[in-house]
Amino acid sequence: MSLATSGVVTFDHVFKAFGPKQVLRDVSFQVQPGETLCILGRSGTGKSVTLKLLMALLKPDQGSIWVQRDDVTRLGEKGLSKVRRKMGFLFQDAALFDSLTLYENLALPLERLTEKTEEEIDAAIDSVLANVGLRGDKAKMPGELSGGMRKRAGLARALVLEPEILLADEPSSGLDRITASEIDELLLRQKADRGTTILVVTHDVHGARRVGDCFAVLDKGELIAFGPAATIERSEHETARRLISEA
């Protein structure tokens, strides 16, 4: 598998269907270490499914998906657990556990997956919450947080295990321009400070152009364009050109 050797993330001829609906059709691409890939496309073209396949929350019908040297489509429970430890996932609606406080949401993975002491867990949570500007809100329940705060809390949870790869599904959806810009800043800072590889699914072309090094455009389940913004702007596909230019 030559594709898998150099990239942090590799999709190799991936197909995925839900019943009769083909969501992804022969999708192949590769993301390099420290790169930020923005996945663009119209609604229902398989962008979020791409992230879920990478996290092995869904299984592809065909093809392989590599995270570094591991094909996540062939891993057992233990192997998947190891690979997932390398990744953090910011869900579209943050997916915080609504029965736990913000602190407990962040403490859960640290308590279960690390050997950290209580003091170390407190320090790690304080640090990651300070980074996203929510240090004073750790006792709040998710239901008490505003949309922007929830996104930042979701980002904090995705980052609390210090992942090498961050997956963000619509990080700026439903947010005003200023709050969306703050989320973009957090992604940029994460990349600059830790060299995290980031995959962002977004409709926000303005934000995507700010944070993205590379762009993948999906249309009707097919990858119609891939590369830096300049390449997408010259794409033979009108959809790709329109998506990247609608700033």
Place this chain on the structure above:
Amino acid sequence: MLKLMGFIGKLSLFTARVIIDGVRPPIEGAQIVRQMSEIGSKSLPLVAAAGFALGTVMTLHTRNTLITFGAGAMIPTVQALAFFVEIGPLVAGLLVAGRVGSGIGAVLANMRATEQIDGIESLSIDSFKFLVVPRVFACVLTLPILTLFMDFAGLAGGYLSEFASSKIPFALYIRRAFANLEWANFIAPTAKTAVFGFIIGAVSAYYGYTTNQGSQGVGHASTNSVVASSLLIILADVLLVKCIFFVFPESAL
């Protein structure tokens, strides 16, 4: 028919996974205790109130008949036997199926719809072991305790009703209530509610955890959990009573 067979097959696999994951370390002790506390606190007032009311009503209904046959002194005995042997376990099971089963189904379905279950998986935490197993085990452990509350609340209601009519002393009522009650009348019927608890937990968690209908699935999971677990509890009760009579023939009244 095919759909029913498919449902039975999927539910069987689901329950097998509950048992296997339940005994596979690490045991989710803290989660089980948390769920027990939640189930207990949610259900206890309902179970106690229902038991008390049922006990009162049952005495009102049986009193005249028993007195007609000159068996007024048997009222406490009948009350205790009825509650400990059948009414307490079955009614407690059905009440908890309604109160807790719908809750488990709705909570898990909501977690599925809002991607919280995916969120748990993405953190390398086994969502089945973390969410499903503790809920099922908590139902198994809590229902016998709730049944005891139901039984004694029923006796209390019966005593109050009887005291209002005959001014019977409490000590005499209790002595008569337990005069003909064997351990086999008490242990096995109470223990069978652990099976009811397993049914409630497993069926409700199945509907909630496996839904893929988004927010619409929350309502379906909640309703289906109550209907299916109530029906299965009644069916299981028939089988378990037969088994109890086989193992403890002296408990057959």
